[in-house]
Structure formats: C-alpha cells, structure tokens
Amino acid sequence: MSSIPRSRLHVPRPPARPGEAPDFSYVVLSPAGAVERPDPNAPTSQIEYLADSMVRVLDDDHRAVGPWNPHLAPSDLELGLRHMLLTRIFDDRMHRAQRQGKITFYIKSTGEEAVSVAQCMALRPGDMLFPSYRNQGLHITRGRKLVDLMCQLLSNTRDMCKGRQLPVMYHWREGRLFSISGNLATQFPQAVGWAMAAAIKNEDHVAASWVGDGSTAEADFHNALLFAEVYKAPVILNVVNNQWAISTFQTFAGGEQRCFAARGPGYGLPGIRVDGNDFLAVYAVTQWAAARARTGAGPTLIELVTYRAAPHSTSDDPSRYRPKDDWEHWPLGDPIERLKSHLIALDAWSEERESLLIRQCEEEVAAAWREATTYGTLSDGPQLDPDTMFDDVLKERTSNLERQRRQLAQERAKP
Amino acid sequence: MSHMNMIQALNSAMDVMMARDPGVVVLGEDVGYFGGVFRTTDGLQRKYGEHRVLDTPITEGGIVAAAIGMAVNGLRPVAEIQFADYIYPAYDQIVSELARIRYRTGGEFAAPVTIRTPCGGGIRGGQTHSQSPEALFAHICGLKVVMPSNPYDAKGLLISAIEDEDPVVFFEPKRLYNGPFDGDPDKPATAWSSHPRGNVPEGHYRVPIGLAEIIRPGGQVTIVTYGTMVHVCLASARGLGVDAEIIDLRTIAPLDVETIAASVKKTGRCIVAHEATRFAGFGAEILASIQEDCFWHLEAPIQRVAGWDTPYPHAFEWEYFPGQARVSAAIKATLEAS
Numbered sequence: 001m002s003s004i005p006r007s008r009l010h011v012p013r014p015p016a017r018p019g020e021a022p023d024f025s026y027v028v029l030s031p032a033g034a035v036e037r038p039d040p041n042a043p044t045s046q047i048e049y050l051a052d053s054m055v056r057v058l059d060d061d062h063r064a065v066g067p068w069n070p071h072l073a074p075s076d077l078e079l080g081l082r083h084m085l086l087t088r089i090f091d092d093r094m095h096r097a098q099r100q101g102k103i104t105f106y107i108k109s110t111g112e113e114a115v116s117v118a119q120c121m122a123l124r125p126g127d128m129l130f131p132s133y134r135n136q137g138l139h140i141t142r143g144r145k146l147v148d149l150m151c152q153l154l155s156n157t158r159d160m161c162k163g164r165q166l167p168v169m170y171h172w173r174e175g176r177l178f179s180i181s182g183n184l185a186t187q188f189p190q191a192v193g194w195a196m197a198a199a200i201k202n203e204d205h206v207a208a209s210w211v212g213d214g215s216t217a218e219a220d221f222h223n224a225l226l227f228a229e230v231y232k233a234p235v236i237l238n239v240v241n242n243q244w245a246i247s248t249f250q251t252f253a254g255g256e257q258r259c260f261a262a263r264g265p266g267y268g269l270p271g272i273r274v275d276g277n278d279f280l281a282v283y284a285v286t287q288w289a290a291a292r293a294r295t296g297a298g299p300t301l302i303e304l305v306t307y308r309a310a311p312h313s314t315s316d317d318p319s320r321y322r323p324k325d326d327w328e329h330w331p332l333g334d335p336i337e338r339l340k341s342h343l344i345a346l347d348a349w350s351e352e353r354e355s356l357l358i359r360q361c362e363e364e365v366a367a368a369w370r371e372a373t374t375y376g377t378l379s380d381g382p383q384l385d386p387d388t389m390f391d392d393v394l395k396e397r398t399s400n401l402e403r404q405r406r407q408l409a410q411e412r413a414k415p
Numbered sequence: 416m417s418h419m420n421m422i423q424a425l426n427s428a429m430d431v432m433m434a435r436d437p438g439v440v441v442l443g444e445d446v447g448y449f450g451g452v453f454r455t456t457d458g459l460q461r462k463y464g465e466h467r468v469l470d471t472p473i474t475e476g477g478i479v480a481a482a483i484g485m486a487v488n489g490l491r492p493v494a495e496i497q498f499a500d501y502i503y504p505a506y507d508q509i510v511s512e513l514a515r516i517r518y519r520t521g522g523e524f525a526a527p528v529t530i531r532t533p534c535g536g537g538i539r540g541g542q543t544h545s546q547s548p549e550a551l552f553a554h555i556c557g558l559k560v561v562m563p564s565n566p567y568d569a570k571g572l573l574i575s576a577i578e579d580e581d582p583v584v585f586f587e588p589k590r591l592y593n594g595p596f597d598g599d600p601d602k603p604a605t606a607w608s609s610h611p612r613g614n615v616p617e618g619h620y621r622v623p624i625g626l627a628e629i630i631r632p633g634g635q636v637t638i639v640t641y642g643t644m645v646h647v648c649l650a651s652a653r654g655l656g657v658d659a660e661i662i663d664l665r666t667i668a669p670l671d672v673e674t675i676a677a678s679v680k681k682t683g684r685c686i687v688a689h690e691a692t693r694f695a696g697f698g699a700e701i702l703a704s705i706q707e708d709c710f711w712h713l714e715a716p717i718q719r720v721a722g723w724d725t726p727y728p729h730a731f732e733w734e735y736f737p738g739q740a741r742v743s744a745a746i747k748a749t750l751e752a753s
Contacts, residue, residue: 128488162521173523178487181519183511189477190512193484193492200440200466200490207484219504223477230472392522393556395580398625398669 012251018319022329027305028259029275029331032059033066037284040291044270051261051271054305057280062341068284070122074348077339080121080279081349082357084113084336087137089361090146091310093369094153098167098314102377103153105167109134111309111327114279114335115210115240117141122286123208128198130178130191130209133168134240134308142175146368156376156384162392163384185211185218188237192227195235195293206293208236208286214245216260217253225267225301232298236289239301240276242308247321264301276304277335280342305332386412418608419615421592424566425455425531428573429493431619433463436491439577442469443478443495443531452497453533453592475505479530483513486526491577499534499586500546513582514557529576529583534562535643535690536722536736537590537600541729547642547691547722552584553668553700559624560667562586564645565595565612568665571622579624588642588690596643597650598738627671629678633660636684636749639675639701641665644688644720644737651742659746667697675701676708683714684749688742693721715752718745 015023030053038047059065072080091108098106109116116137120129131138139149151158153167160171171179178194181187191209198205211221216239228235239260243250253260264271270292274285282304289300309327311318318326343349376382390397390405397405419427432439441456447470450457460468471478475496482492496502502509509530517525536545552560559581563569569587576583590596594606607613631649635657638648641664652659660678664671679685685705687698698719705717720737727735 130484160521160523161519164521165519169519171520171523173520179516179520179524181512183507186480186508186512189480189508190484190487192477193481193486194488195484196481197440197485197488197490200485201488219476220480220508223474223480226472226474227477227481231469392518392520394559394669395517395525399672400669 012249012256014249014251014322016323016326018321018323020323022323022326024329024331027331028054030054030056032056035066035068037067037288040288041295041297044265044268047270048265051259051265051273054273054275055281055285056275056278057284058278058338058342062338062345064280064342068281070280070284070287072280072283074343074346076121077343078349080117081336081339081343082361083117083137083141084339085357086361086364087113087117087140088336089358089365090136090140093365094150095314097153097369103167104378105314106153107133107168107313108310109136111330111334112240112242112276112306113137114282114339115238115276115304115306118279118282119208119238119286122283123206123290125176127206127208127290128176128178128191128194130187130194130207131180132187132210132212132215132240133180134212135210136168138177139170139172139175142172142177144172144175146365147372150368150372151375154372154375154377156372157382158375159384162388185215185220188224189220189227191237192224192233192235195228195233196231199231199234204294206234206236206290208238210238210240212245213239213241213243213250213255213260214248214253216263225263225269228299229267229269232296234293235299236286236293237299237301239303240306241303242306244308244312244318244322246312246316259303261301261303269299269301271301271303273303273305275332276306277332277338279335279339307332416614416616418613419566419570420594420607420613421563421566421569421587422453422455424570424615425573425587426457426459427615427617428570428577429456429459430462432574432577433459433467435619438489439491439493440467440469440485441493441495442471442482444471444473444497446470446495451495453589455531456495475501476508479505479508479513479528482528483508483516483526486528487516487524491527493529493531493577496530496532498544499532499548500543502532502548509552509558509584510555514555517581518557525580526582527580529573529585531573531585531587533589534586535588535590536727536732537596537643539729539732542726545727547586547689549586549667550691550695550697553697557582558668559583560586561624561665562588562642562667563665564588564591564642564663565610566607566615567612568622570615571620572624572665574619575621575624578621583624586642590643591646595646598647598736600733622665625666625669625671627662627664627666627674629660629674630663631659631661633658634682635659636686636746637662637675637678637682638686638688639664640688641667642690644690647737647739648688648742651739651746654739655743655746657746657750670700670704672704672708675705679705679709680712683712685713686718686720686742686745686749688720688737690722690737692724693719694724696721715749718749720745
C-alpha cells in the first residue's frame with residue numbers, strides 16, 4: 001500500500017567468509033608517490049585530504065618515489081629490516097613455545113612489523129611510547145634484550161611484571177615504554193596526558209600511542225582525540241587498522257563509511273591514512289607527525305592500513321571466520337618482503353645476506369630462549385616467591401597486606 | 416592560623432602545595448577561570464597560570480586518564496570530578512589503570528594522582544548530586560580513600576594526599592563545605608568559624624592518611640563513622656547524654672582497624688554509621704572486622720545506621736538521610752541489649 005520506505009537495520013559484514021574467495025576490493029589505494037606532502041605545521045583545514053588518500057612510497061618496482069620518500073640511508077633500511085625480521089622470528093618462536101605448553105598465551109604481530117619498527121625508528125629515545133598488545137616491535141627496536149621479554153612471557157624469576165600480568169603485557173621504564181593494559185584503549189588518553197605534561201614542563205618530548213581498529217569504539221579513543229586537540233598536545237595517536245578485532249571485522253567499529261583517519265579532522269586534528277606495510281611511508285608519516293608535535297602544531301591521528309596475518313592470539317582460530325588464504329591476497333603485501341625487495345633494488349642487499357641475517361636472528365632468539373628458561377617457567381623452577389604478591393599494591397605494605405602475607409606463608413609451610 | 420570553612424581549607428591545601436611544588440597541577444571541569452562550581456579552586460589559576468590549573472572538557476574518563484599520563488611524566492595532578500555522582504565514566508581508568516599501574520609494572524611505574532570529588536546529600540541535589548560511592552573505591556586494591564569531616568583535617572589530609580606516592584580518591588562531604596551539620600535541616604546552620612576545627616593553619620601541615628581519630632572519648636558505646644555523619648553522631652550522643660566514644664575514620668582505605676578494635680574492646684558495644692546506602696556499604700567491612708577481632712568482647716549486636724537501599728530521592732531527602740533519630744534509635748537499641 002504505502003510506498004514510503006521503512007527504516008531498516010544495517011548489519012555490516014566482512015567481504016568474505018570461510019570458503020569464499022578473499023575480496024579486498026574495499027581497500028582504497030593511492031598510487032605510490034601520488035599524495036602531496038604538506039608542511040608539518042600546515043593548518044588542519046588545509047590537509048584534510050590526507051585522511052582520504054593513502055600515503056605510499058614504495059612503488060610496484062620497489063623504488064621509493066614521491067614527496068613522502070624519507071630518503072633513509074641503506075644502513076637505516078637494513079636496520080629496519082633486521083628489527084622486523086627479529087620481531088617476526090621472535091613471534092614465531094614464542095608462538096611455538098605456547099603450543100609446546102611453555103607459556104600460557106601469546107600474541108603475534110605477523111604482517112604488521114613495519115608499524116612498530118618504522119614508527120619507533122622515526123621517533124627519538126626521549127619520546128614516550130604507550131603501546132597496545134601487538135607492539136613488541138617497539139621493544140625490539142629500542143634495544144630491549146629478548147631475554148627480558150621472554151622472562152615476562154614465562155612469568156619466571158626475572159619477570160619484570162613479577163608474575164602479575166598476562167604474557168605480552170610488557171613495560172620498560174628505562175626504554176620509555178609504558179605498561180600494556182588488558183583493557184582496550186586505556187593507554188590512548190594516558191599518552192595525551194603524558195604529552196600535556198611534557199608541554200607544561202616545556203620539554204620537546206613527544207608521546208605516541210597505538211590502538212587497533214576495534215578499540216576505536218572505546219570511549220577512551222574519543223577522550224584521547226578530544227583532549228589531544230583541545231590542548232594541542234604533542235602526541236601521535238595511531239590506529240593500527242589490521243582489519244580484525246578477534247573475529248569482528250573493522251566495519252563494526254565504524255570503518256565502513258569513512259576510514260578511521262577521517263575521525264581526526266572531525267575533532268580538528270589531522271588524520272593521515274598510510275600504507276602500514278610500507279616501511280618508508282610509515283617512517284615518513286611518523287616523522288612528519290613528530291615534527292608537527294615537537295613544533296607546537298599539535299597532535300596527529302595516523303591510520304596504518306595493514307593486515308593481521310596471524311590469529312588474534314594463541315586462543316583464536318581465524319579459519320572459523322575468514323578465508324584461510326586471506327593474507328596471501330592482501331593488496332599491500334608483506335612489509336618485510338617489500339623492504340627487502342627495495343634494498344635489493346638499491347643494490348644494497350642480496351638473498352645471501354638475507355639468509356645470513358635470518359640465521360643470525362634465529363640464533364639470537366634461540367640463545368635468548370635457552371637463557372630465559374634457566375630463570376624458570378610457569379611450571380618449572382626456579383619460581384617467583386609468592387610473598388612478592390603483596391608488594392607494590394601500594395608503595396608501603398599496609399597492615400592487612402602484612403597479615404595476609406603471613407597467613408599465606410603459614411599456609412605454604414604446612415605439608 | 417585563621418578561620419576557614421572546608422572549601423577555603425581545601426583551597427589553601429592546593430595553594431600551599433602548588434607554591435611548594437611546581438609539579439602540582441589542578442585539572443577538572445570549571446576549576447580554572449571560574450574557580451570551581453563550589454569555588455574550591457578559586458583564585459588558583461590567577462595565581463599559578465593556565466598551564467597549572469586547567470579547565471577540561473566534560474570528560475571524566477579523559478580527566479583521570481590525562482592525570483595518569485601527567486603523573487607518569489613526573490607531575491602531581493589533582494583532578495577534580497565535579498560531583499562524585501559523575502565519577503563512573505572514569506571508573507575504568509581509576510580501577511583498571513590508576514589503582515594498578517604500580518602493581519602491574521612491579522613498581523617500575525607509579526601514578527600519584529589525587530582525585531577530589533564532592534560527595535553526599537543534604538543539598539537538595541536529587542539522585543545524581545547526592546551519592547556517597549566510597550565503598551566502590553575502598554574495594555579496589557591500590558587506592559587510598561579519604562573523607563574528612565572538618566576543615567582542619569580536610570587541609571591536612573589533602574596535603575598528605577597530594578604528597579602521597581599512591582593514588583588517593585578524596586571525597587569531600589559537600590554538606591560540610593560551609594559548616595558542621597547535625598542532621599537537622601530546619602535548624603539554623605552554624606559556620607565553621609565558631610568551631611575549633613575551623614581554625615586552620617595558613618601554611619603546610621599534614622594529617623596522616625590511614626589514621627582514625629577518637630574525637631570524643633567515652634566508655635559506654637563506640638560509634639564508628641566518617642564524613643557528615645560524624646556531626647550527626649556527636650549530636651545524637653550529646654542529645655541522649657550517652658558516654659559514647661566516637662571515632663572519625665578520616666581514611667576509609669587503608670582502614671585503621673587497630674583504633675576501632677581497641678575502642679570496641681573497651682566499650683563492648685558498637686554502632687557504625689554512614690550516609691551511603693546500607694547494603695554492601697562500607698559499614699559492612701567495619702562490622703566484619705569488628706566481628707573478627709572483638710567478638711568475645713561484644714555485649715550486644717553491632718548496629719548499622721545508613722541511607723536506605725534506594726537511590727537518593729529528591730523529594731524525600733530527609734527521610735533518606737540517616738539523621739539523629741535513626742542514630743539515636745540505634746544507640747538505644749545497643750545499650751538496651753544485654
């Protein structure tokens with residue numbers, strides 16, 4: 001009878017489910033070198049186009065082209081490749097250790113290594129990093145000993161978290177890497193507060209933080225953007241759009257109509273969408289945002305478009321919700337392969353040197369693992385003294401904590 | 416020394432600390448140019464500038480998160496949540512983050528943040544301007560929870576809170592901002608200027624966190640209370656002519672169990688009084704502690720006086736509020752039990 005259309009509920013869905021052909025036609029690419037590079041101090045109103053395009057530097061022939069080319073020396077590129085390779089090999093070994101029952105839980109960053117490594121290399125040692133749980137590359141790039149990371153994974157006697165955190169929830173005070181929370185996006189507005197303090201203290205340090213596409217749905221994401229823009233905090237806010245929040249496609253976080261970078265201009269700060277698997281583009285965009293922050297022009301929201309090649313965690317089986325060979329069809333490729341090909345195109349690398357580097361990284365990881373396990377595992381000694389459970393709740397132990405510590409000691413003394 | 420009401424005493428605490436330590440910053444809704452809706456931060460921005468006294472967006476979660484980041488970067492933030500009723504959007508940042516940063520990093524990082532927030536009813540604030548959520552925070556490991564009952568303690572405790580290496584949630588009973596309140600809304604209000612605890616040193620001093628105070632010694636019955644109810648209990652004890660020992664907790668967590676237990680062992684009788692809702696209120700924790708430590712000394716069941724298990728109703732504020740009648744009935748019941 002009535003021809004008036006009725007309201008309807010739109011339920012997003014991913015482009016392909018198990019058994020279907022992978023479909024990445026929704027990923028809007030810009031050709032390498034096509035996006036203009038504005039002055040880092042340009043007003044937000046003049047650079048909104050950065051959220052609608054995609055900054056890319058490496059072209060199909062593995063050459064670095066266009067205004068975003070950071071012109072890195074081959075030695076820096078080689079270092080970046082090394083950090084990425086080490087991260088991937090570390091991930092693979094730790095994933096295996098979880099499958100062997102040596103650690104309880106692990107999260108790989110496979111396919112996203114350029115995000116942590118290139119961004120960390122573009123920042124300074126004095127800058128403070130507020131990572132998410134898929135940023136192990138930050139620790140590796142800042143020179144954290146692998147043994148230290150492994151001891152945390154093992155909850156052993158040298159666990160920096162003293163057995164209180166799930167594996168992968170590292171921190172490193174000396175390396176200026178903040179602790180990882182299990183609650184999503186909480187670190188995002190904290191990074192803004194850190195950056196505000198840096199500005200209040202007149203320091204030129206910058207803060208950077210990372211969340212996934214799914215976490216942009218959290219209130220803390222919006223709180224962070226609002227505070228960052230209101231106070232022009234020297235902070236870089238990164239959304240790692242790896243397309244999946246466990247089994248939930250990024251469209252459920254609102255990425256269907258507008259990309260996540262576009263939320264920046266909505267708050268009055270620039271949003272840049274970048275090819276997250278292009279080491280050079282990620283480096284260049286981060287360097288640009290850091291310059292903007294350091295010179296008082298304020299925060300930047302960066303969307304790093306990438307793909308979570310691995311499961312969400314060792315507790316996840318992605319073959320239940322997406323095509324098995326998805327990753328192989330991802331249009332932005334593998335960040336390690338792309339940087340390697342670029343170095344080869346520069347005549348600064350070879351397959352032989354690559355094989356040698358892989359072997360070195362594998363040996364480094366293996367040696368670190370052998371050492372780490374001598375400090376204990378969750379099941380084998382030596383083990384942490386449970387007495388330490390009562391430390392660090394507050395700076396000083398209160399009388400109730402002291403009573404409970406004694407009670408536990410008595411319980412443990414009984415046969 | 417000068418006469419101050421609680422607002423002035425709190426203002427003075429922040430003033431003293433901001434003058435002593437350039438790292439102390441104040442942030443919150445309306446705290447800057449305007450000086451706070453209760454005027455608690457009045458004049459601070461004029462004196463210390465816009466970089467140390469920050470008006471913020473209406474984003475409680477953002478305020479606390481920013482304060483955490485600032486503290487991690489070496490500042491001493493004092494964050495104001497305009498009403499304790501608005502603290503819930505910041506609850507995750509307080510509970511999952513602020514309270515646990517020291518613990519989860521094995522002591523490597525810490526966030527010494529003070530969160531000030533006006534609490535309690537009696538100002539015709541309805542169900543969203545009257546709550547006393549202290550029990551929700553006392554339950555969280557890693558937080559200190561404070562609620563003063565007078566200007567002298569308020570200033571000394573706030574200074575201690577700002578200097579504390581641990582996060583402190585600092586509840587301010589807003590019914591006490593301008594003067595003591597004995598629970599009778601029809602009686603003319605008295606000002607702190609005629610009360611000994613309104614005599615407040617101008618400079619720096621501390622009231623220690625974690626220590627209760629026996630504000631009235633007595634032998635017949637122990638009354639454990641804090642905040643606004645301190646004055647209601649005093650008035651009830653006086654009215655009944657009972658030799659009651661009244662303990663003002665001042666700090667909810669960590670709880671000074673020793674002072675409570677010593678008193679109850681002496682008197683053998685006890686009442687616990689707070690304004691917050693009774694069910695799973697903080698009184699339950701006090702009762703449990705007394706039961707564990709003093710059971711064989713008790714001569715009567717412990718009585719609990721509290722707000723009803725309803726939200727704070729605007730039209731029936733004085734029926735909700737645990738006034739002198741409810742306290743007096745509990746004292747009598749305790750003394751009459753054998």
